Amino acid sequence: MPAHATTAQPRGFLIPIGGAEDKIGDAAILKRFVRLCGKRPSIAIIPTASRRDDAGRVYQDLFSGFDAADTKILQFARREDCDDDSALNVLSQCDGVFITGGNQLRLSTTIGGTPVAKLLRRRNANGMPIAGTSAGAAIMPAHMIAHGEEGATPRAGMVSLAPGLGLSNKIMIDQHFRQRDRIGRLLTAIALNPFALALGIDEDTAAFIGPDNVLEVVGNSTVLVLDPAEVRHSSLAEANPGEAVSITNVRMHILTAGMRFDIDRRVVAE
Amino acid sequence: MPAHATTAQPRGFLIPIGGAEDKIGDAAILKRFVRLCGKRPSIAIIPTASRRDDAGRVYQDLFSGFDAADTKILQFARREDCDDDSALNVLSQCDGVFITGGNQLRLSTTIGGTPVAKLLRRRNANGMPIAGTSAGAAIMPAHMIAHGEEGATPRAGMVSLAPGLGLSNKIMIDQHFRQRDRIGRLLTAIALNPFALALGIDEDTAAFIGPDNVLEVVGNSTVLVLDPAEVRHSSLAEANPGEAVSITNVRMHILTAGMRFDIDRRVVAE
Numbered sequence: 303m304p305a306h307a308t309t310a311q312p313r314g315f316l317i318p319i320g321g322a323e324d325k326i327g328d329a330a331i332l333k334r335f336v337r338l339c340g341k342r343p344s345i346a347i348i349p350t351a352s353r354r355d356d357a358g359r360v361y362q363d364l365f366s367g368f369d370a371a372d373t374k375i376l377q378f379a380r381r382e383d384c385d386d387d388s389a390l391n392v393l394s395q396c397d398g399v400f401i402t403g404g405n406q407l408r409l410s411t412t413i414g415g416t417p418v419a420k421l422l423r424r425r426n427a428n429g430m431p432i433a434g435t436s437a438g439a440a441i442m443p444a445h446m447i448a449h450g451e452e453g454a455t456p457r458a459g460m461v462s463l464a465p466g467l468g469l470s471n472k473i474m475i476d477q478h479f480r481q482r483d484r485i486g487r488l489l490t491a492i493a494l495n496p497f498a499l500a501l502g503i504d505e506d507t508a509a510f511i512g513p514d515n516v517l518e519v520v521g522n523s524t525v526l527v528l529d530p531a532e533v534r535h536s537s538l539a540e541a542n543p544g545e546a547v548s549i550t551n552v553r554m555h556i557l558t559a560g561m562r563f564d565i566d567r568r569v570v571a572e
Numbered sequence: 573m574p575a576h577a578t579t580a581q582p583r584g585f586l587i588p589i590g591g592a593e594d595k596i597g598d599a600a601i602l603k604r605f606v607r608l609c610g611k612r613p614s615i616a617i618i619p620t621a622s623r624r625d626d627a628g629r630v631y632q633d634l635f636s637g638f639d640a641a642d643t644k645i646l647q648f649a650r651r652e653d654c655d656d657d658s659a660l661n662v663l664s665q666c667d668g669v670f671i672t673g674g675n676q677l678r679l680s681t682t683i684g685g686t687p688v689a690k691l692l693r694r695r696n697a698n699g700m701p702i703a704g705t706s707a708g709a710a711i712m713p714a715h716m717i718a719h720g721e722e723g724a725t726p727r728a729g730m731v732s733l734a735p736g737l738g739l740s741n742k743i744m745i746d747q748h749f750r751q752r753d754r755i756g757r758l759l760t761a762i763a764l765n766p767f768a769l770a771l772g773i774d775e776d777t778a779a780f781i782g783p784d785n786v787l788e789v790v791g792n793s794t795v796l797v798l799d800p801a802e803v804r805h806s807s808l809a810e811a812n813p814g815e816a817v818s819i820t821n822v823r824m825h826i827l828t829a830g831m832r833f834d835i836d837r838r839v840v841a842e
Contacts, residue, residue: 411809463732497735498735
């Protein structure tokens with residue numbers, strides 16, 4: 303699913319952030335993203351998920367303070383905006399992209415299937431880092447968690463998927479994880495088809511996923527990893543809507559800052 | 573998303589069937605599938621989606637009558653069955669695979685992420701045809717329509733997606749299409765992220781999708797194609813659950829037997 307690289311360059315970092323990342327303290331996550339983009343990088347900000355007029359400007363001000371040479375806000379409010387040559391030109395030239403929070407369905411319905419989505423896939427495949435917080439994290443994988451219900455127990459129908467950007471088909475991403483009690487919906491999501499790793503990313507926490515598909519946790523809380531490789535049974539196919547769903551042999555990892563996990567090999571990396 | 577071919581051989585046919593295909597008349601769809609698999613082919617049948625004990629045997633008897641040299645039923649009732657060496661050996665050797673109807677979530681929860689799913693992807697990438705009816709059609713794409721509500725009007729939340737087998741990420745598939753009044757849910761599915769073509773396949777009708785991604789309609793009714801490439805607006809991201817959803821500029825094609833459609837170029841093929 304990830305677009306194929308057209309050069310020998312390795313894929314760019316993917317940096318899903320669990321939302322509510324620190325902006326006034328040491329801002330470790332955002333600073334590290336800017337550093338990853340290069341020396342005095344040019345960064346494009348996509349605030350499409352948000353209804354707030356200042357969603358892009360908040361990050362523009364921050365990134366400028368972190369030594370970005372240049373920041374551009376690409377509004378993409380309507381699908382026709384995604385054909386705009388000057389915006390596509392910015393996306394072709396920038397050193398990194400940041401996608402704000404809001405509603406991930408606003409992202410998928412507005413940019414899905416447009417030249418913007420194709421260009422984001424191609425630039426990432428060719429080495430450009432893409433970071434996103436909250437909705438901007440959810441949109442990254444092939445299979446996006448669009449919305450769902452809170453609670454620790456997986457229940458039939460408690461999670462709704464939609465096609466995402468397809469930057470990776472090896473992971474699914476949930477965010478505001480512990481703060482919104484989302485383990486039930488993440489378990490339900492992997493029960494649907496136990497093939498992808500599921501990442502539950504807490505607020506003010508990020509997974510920096512490198513070109514080698516090894517992630518490193520940065521931030522103040524944890525990333526939960528659910529690995530369904532050995533799942534033996536789940537009742538999801540037989541459960542009525544709202545009914546509790548069984549699922550066995552899920553392997554779980556809770557990772558704190560500095561810990562690394564190899565997504566391809568599905569093991570904690572030393 | 574489709575597995576990468578490991579030889580120069582073109583991808584195998586994908587043959588999603590809309591369910592309730594003719595078995596006692598000229599059985600045009602099933603006969604054509606068997607012919608596509610080669611001369612006196614060996615065919616593996618996967619009845620996992622069905623609860624009926626005889627689901628596999630029905631097709632075994634039919635395919636034998638259509639000059640298949642050999643047919644094997646691979647039960648895959650539980651996830652541990654998907655590690656079985658003799659079954660994997662059959663899948664490695666056969667000339668074609670047929671997936672029966674039933675409940676597509678039983679397929680995704682049982683074979684998703686197992687060696688069976690990986691082998692089906694690899695064999696198809698290397699040239700082997702895979703046909704499936706009803707649930708067996710739904711499971712084929714990257715994004716599977718798991719279930720939904722009837723009705724012609726798209727409404728927020730009326731369709732549930734799950735990850736499918738990932739044999740193609742260019743199409744989504746719905747079946748029993750006209751018979752179960754599913755255009756509303758198919759429109760809702762493309763509104764979520766307007767990037768893939770949506771195929772609504774009627775009963776006793778099939779899309780024979782060739783290695784060149786050109787499909788040909790076979791059977792007694794129609795295949796509806798929804799192309800979201802020019803979609804300008806949809807209200808899905810803002811709609812409340814159950815609320816009617818707007819979507820504009822969907823291009824629609826209704827194709828009858830013998831008609832061909834180029835999935836890559838998104839045009840009716842001559």
